[in-house]
Amino acid sequence: MGQGGTRIEAVMAVVRARIAARSYLPGMRLPSVRAQARAMGFSVSTVVEAYERLAAEGAIRARPGSGFYVCGPLAPLALSEIGPRLERAVDPLWISRQALEAPPAMLKPGCGWLPASWLYEDGMRRALRAVARADAEVLADYATPLGLPALRQFLARRMAGMGIEASPEQIMLAESGTQAIDLVCRFLLEPGDTVLVDDPCYFNFHALLRAHRVQAVGVPFTRNGSDLAAFEAALRAHSPRLYITNSGIHNPTGAVRSPVNAHRLLQLAEAGGLVIVEDDIFADFEFHPAPRLAAFDGLSRVIHIGSFSKTVSASLRCGFIAARADWIDSLADLKIATGFGSSRLASAVLLAALTDSGYRKHMEAVRVRLAGAMERTVARLEAIGVQPWLVPRAGMFVWCRLPGAASATEVARACLEEGVVMAPGSAFSQSPEASGFLRFNAAQSDDRRVFDVLARALRHGR
Amino acid sequence: MGQGGTRIEAVMAVVRARIAARSYLPGMRLPSVRAQARAMGFSVSTVVEAYERLAAEGAIRARPGSGFYVCGPLAPLALSEIGPRLERAVDPLWISRQALEAPPAMLKPGCGWLPASWLYEDGMRRALRAVARADAEVLADYATPLGLPALRQFLARRMAGMGIEASPEQIMLAESGTQAIDLVCRFLLEPGDTVLVDDPCYFNFHALLRAHRVQAVGVPFTRNGSDLAAFEAALRAHSPRLYITNSGIHNPTGAVRSPVNAHRLLQLAEAGGLVIVEDDIFADFEFHPAPRLAAFDGLSRVIHIGSFSKTVSASLRCGFIAARADWIDSLADLKIATGFGSSRLASAVLLAALTDSGYRKHMEAVRVRLAGAMERTVARLEAIGVQPWLVPRAGMFVWCRLPGAASATEVARACLEEGVVMAPGSAFSQSPEASGFLRFNAAQSDDRRVFDVLARALRHGR
Numbered sequence: 001m002g003q004g005g006t007r008i009e010a011v012m013a014v015v016r017a018r019i020a021a022r023s024y025l026p027g028m029r030l031p032s033v034r035a036q037a038r039a040m041g042f043s044v045s046t047v048v049e050a051y052e053r054l055a056a057e058g059a060i061r062a063r064p065g066s067g068f069y070v071c072g073p074l075a076p077l078a079l080s081e082i083g084p085r086l087e088r089a090v091d092p093l094w095i096s097r098q099a100l101e102a103p104p105a106m107l108k109p110g111c112g113w114l115p116a117s118w119l120y121e122d123g124m125r126r127a128l129r130a131v132a133r134a135d136a137e138v139l140a141d142y143a144t145p146l147g148l149p150a151l152r153q154f155l156a157r158r159m160a161g162m163g164i165e166a167s168p169e170q171i172m173l174a175e176s177g178t179q180a181i182d183l184v185c186r187f188l189l190e191p192g193d194t195v196l197v198d199d200p201c202y203f204n205f206h207a208l209l210r211a212h213r214v215q216a217v218g219v220p221f222t223r224n225g226s227d228l229a230a231f232e233a234a235l236r237a238h239s240p241r242l243y244i245t246n247s248g249i250h251n252p253t254g255a256v257r258s259p260v261n262a263h264r265l266l267q268l269a270e271a272g273g274l275v276i277v278e279d280d281i282f283a284d285f286e287f288h289p290a291p292r293l294a295a296f297d298g299l300s301r302v303i304h305i306g307s308f309s310k311t312v313s314a315s316l317r318c319g320f321i322a323a324r325a326d327w328i329d330s331l332a333d334l335k336i337a338t339g340f341g342s343s344r345l346a347s348a349v350l351l352a353a354l355t356d357s358g359y360r361k362h363m364e365a366v367r368v369r370l371a372g373a374m375e376r377t378v379a380r381l382e383a384i385g386v387q388p389w390l391v392p393r394a395g396m397f398v399w400c401r402l403p404g405a406a407s408a409t410e411v412a413r414a415c416l417e418e419g420v421v422m423a424p425g426s427a428f429s430q431s432p433e434a435s436g437f438l439r440f441n442a443a444q445s446d447d448r449r450v451f452d453v454l455a456r457a458l459r460h461g462r
Numbered sequence: 463m464g465q466g467g468t469r470i471e472a473v474m475a476v477v478r479a480r481i482a483a484r485s486y487l488p489g490m491r492l493p494s495v496r497a498q499a500r501a502m503g504f505s506v507s508t509v510v511e512a513y514e515r516l517a518a519e520g521a522i523r524a525r526p527g528s529g530f531y532v533c534g535p536l537a538p539l540a541l542s543e544i545g546p547r548l549e550r551a552v553d554p555l556w557i558s559r560q561a562l563e564a565p566p567a568m569l570k571p572g573c574g575w576l577p578a579s580w581l582y583e584d585g586m587r588r589a590l591r592a593v594a595r596a597d598a599e600v601l602a603d604y605a606t607p608l609g610l611p612a613l614r615q616f617l618a619r620r621m622a623g624m625g626i627e628a629s630p631e632q633i634m635l636a637e638s639g640t641q642a643i644d645l646v647c648r649f650l651l652e653p654g655d656t657v658l659v660d661d662p663c664y665f666n667f668h669a670l671l672r673a674h675r676v677q678a679v680g681v682p683f684t685r686n687g688s689d690l691a692a693f694e695a696a697l698r699a700h701s702p703r704l705y706i707t708n709s710g711i712h713n714p715t716g717a718v719r720s721p722v723n724a725h726r727l728l729q730l731a732e733a734g735g736l737v738i739v740e741d742d743i744f745a746d747f748e749f750h751p752a753p754r755l756a757a758f759d760g761l762s763r764v765i766h767i768g769s770f771s772k773t774v775s776a777s778l779r780c781g782f783i784a785a786r787a788d789w790i791d792s793l794a795d796l797k798i799a800t801g802f803g804s805s806r807l808a809s810a811v812l813l814a815a816l817t818d819s820g821y822r823k824h825m826e827a828v829r830v831r832l833a834g835a836m837e838r839t840v841a842r843l844e845a846i847g848v849q850p851w852l853v854p855r856a857g858m859f860v861w862c863r864l865p866g867a868a869s870a871t872e873v874a875r876a877c878l879e880e881g882v883v884m885a886p887g888s889a890f891s892q893s894p895e896a897s898g899f900l901r902f903n904a905a906q907s908d909d910r911r912v913f914d915v916l917a918r919a920l921r922h923g924r
Contacts, residue, residue: 101606113603117598119598124594128593133587137578139586140583141777142562143562143777144562144563145563178799179802191653207799314602314603315603316805317637317804334673337669337673339641340638346805
């Protein structure tokens with residue numbers, strides 16, 4: 001390493017030490033590059049490089065035109081909560097915050113869920129009325145540590161239908177699929193560990209892993225599953241503790257892992273002592289179920305996660321974890337320590353909705369409706385030069401390359417100013433190539449205005 | 463430090479390194495004291511002392527008659543989930559697990575909540591029926607990042623009534639009071655930090671802080687609030703980042719902080735740069751509200767937490783955090799990253815229940831009923847030689863000293879064998895004196911059998 005490298009590392013070490021000692025507090029602006037360079041007797045370019053490396057690590061964050069800020073456990077500060085937040089940096093939380101805060105009139109082709117009118121509204125109304133007549137304990141008491149036994153039995157049977165053998169004692173309910181993964185991370189990870197994710201992957205995996213102070217390493221996801229050579233190389237290079245992926249339909253690409261890819265991946269995981277979290281929240285969108293890693297593996301090193309936020313209701317929070325029984329017991333302790341259990345009421349309402357005879361028909365209708373919306377979305381995108389990376393077999397997402405050298409981040413910012421929330425590629429991936437991609441949700445794109453606004457943003461971006 | 467001390471530290475360092483390298487995995491039994499002593503060439507007594515110090519740190523855990531085990535992020539492993547788990551070590555999670563897993567027929571004087579029949583059953587039924595008729599968005603969509611605006615407005619008005627000025631933008635909904643504190647810990651703490659708690663304090667604070675890998679230091683809680691000399695000494699000795707306490711009625715002692723204690727405590731916190739979390743879940747049990755730290759401080763360094771699990775329903779999970787607006791925004795990012803928001807449905811049901819005209823009357827009746835149960839509980843305890851440390855003005859808890867040198871842990875184990883879940887002092891405190899105390903919940907103690915079983919356990923323990 002040359003002298004320049006040593007100096008850069010020295011600046012990085014000083015900044016890290018000040019953050020650790022909290023003389024630089026979360027949210028605080030760092031001294032300007034010039035001031036820091038003067039104070040430390042190094043060149044401006046040395047400090048610039050040090051700051052940028054610290055930003056890449058996630059210790060600090062650049063805000064364009066404003067300087068560098070110390071990251072808290074997560075993210076920048078902002079005060080407004082109404083309407084689009086144009087000033088917010090495009091980070092792994094950008095899409096969630098914009099979509100969750102969007103007023104009802106805004107279009108949200110970038111968001112990750114179905115419109116409320118597509119969800120199981122009638123079933124939810126019936127379920128709520130049924131639970132309103134339940135015993136006092138259902139209405140007022142805490143759940144048991146693992147959660148409602150009848151719902152866990154239902155889930156065990158459902159998993160058996162996918163070839164996953166899990167007894168109810170191997171299943172724990174959680175507040176959501178995300179919370180389920182968070183608990184697994186708390187159980188298995190130490191700060192500083194490395195975790196493999198797909199490149200691209202669901203952006204919130206990046207946000208979650210950052211909250212755990214662990215390093216995410218992306219492995220390219222191909223049209224048939226993980227790039228196995230890259231996976232093997234990442235195992236050797238990083239000794240990761242965990243791999244987090246989707247089962248069935250992959251988010252954001254819509255690709256599905258082939259059986260041979262699943263089999264070979266599990267062999268690599270076994271050889272490398274790797275635990276796999278398989279997030280299965282899109283299960284009910286598949287016409288023909290793909291093989292589950294948990295089915296191949298017998299819940300030995302695979303942890304299976306799911307929820308019904310995408311198909312029954314997102315208002316009702318209820319997810320689950322299926323894993324080895326001894327892990328489930330430790331996860332139950334963690335769930336109590338950090339949240340004192342999940343909602344008995346939510347699990348009772350969910351069970352009533354799922355066992356209602358209408359749920360199967362509801363999902364059949366959703367799948368067909370979604371396929372139609374996908375066909376129209378793909379045609380409209382192609383008409384303005386936006387190319388699907390893959391036309392998915394099922395599900396709501398299509399991952400698309402923008403024409404020319406358009407920057408998805410710039411396009412998303414321009415669309416946000418016109419009231420349209422997009423999902424730019426850089427939120428899903430740390431790779432430079434992802435900056436030319438957008439993810440579209442077909443169910444939220446069934447409106448001509450989405451494509452008019454996008455076409456305009458693309459023209460201006462050139 | 464003598465040679466013995468150096469050897470003990472060497473054993474500790476080796477064990478810690480192996481846990482860090484995961485050659486000792488969570489849940490795994492450590493080599494026996496003898497085997498370890500042989501392998502390392504130290505005496506058995508050196509290894510015993512090293513293991514015990516590691517156990518006190520929480521890195522490993524002793525299971526009597528079975529050896530030492532590596533702690534996961536938390537706790538031991540156990541498989542059964544039905545009925546009392548006699549083999550489980552009495553740790554900060556013992557009471558929660560036993561009480562949550564207890565079949566309905568078991569008596570639970572040690573548990574921390576009211577019987578379901580005391581909660582707001584009618585109001586919950588009305589609220590569920592009302593929400594069953596709500597708009598599709600309420601039934602199916604995600605909540606906004608901070609949560610239902612109308613509930614936050616309600617909470618802001620409620621807090622104003624306690625002298626706490628908080629705008630709705632300073633309030634974020636969470637899944638529960640516990641999850642609210644967990645998010646604050648994630649936001650403010652680094653592994654290795656020190657946090658002050660009351661001695662004794664709510665046992666789950668110990669479990670939660672252990673999950674965050676931070677050190678809890680207890681400050682004695684007196685009949686008027688914190689022991690201020692001890693608090694000041696702890697500030698100097700440990701430079702803690704955070705202090706977690708209750709507002710109003712203290713758990714487990716039932717004591718209430720005096721205004722002068724609150725004022726002086728805040729001065730110390732300001733001088734020491736300390737942030738305070740004030741957990742206010744027992745607010746509606748008070749006949750005459752005590753002053754809130756957040757009211758004195760203006761939500762500058764005090765974070766105010768609450769929920770309605772103890773008064774409306776524990777089945778419905780919904781808590782809240784009131785804090786500085788910039789902190790709330792970062793907490794919202796963390797909430798999304800780790801759980802993707804709280805339940806819109808739960809907040810809608812809770813708001814309907816709280817704004818139902820019956821809630822005030824319900825709580826008036828609960829307070830009066832609880833006062834009667836408390837009087838009977840205290841009389842029955844005194845009749846068998848168990849002395850209240852303080853007869854509380856309000857609330858459900860009374861903290862009691864056992865006669866003679868009885869061990870609360872042994873008594874609790876004996877009672878559990880007879881189907882009664884007690885709350886032994888060692889779960890609330892790391893101090894040796896606490897091992898002679900039990901906490902009683904008057905609402906769960908209104909049954910002669912509790913005192914018959916306890917009297918028998920006390921006789922046998924002598």
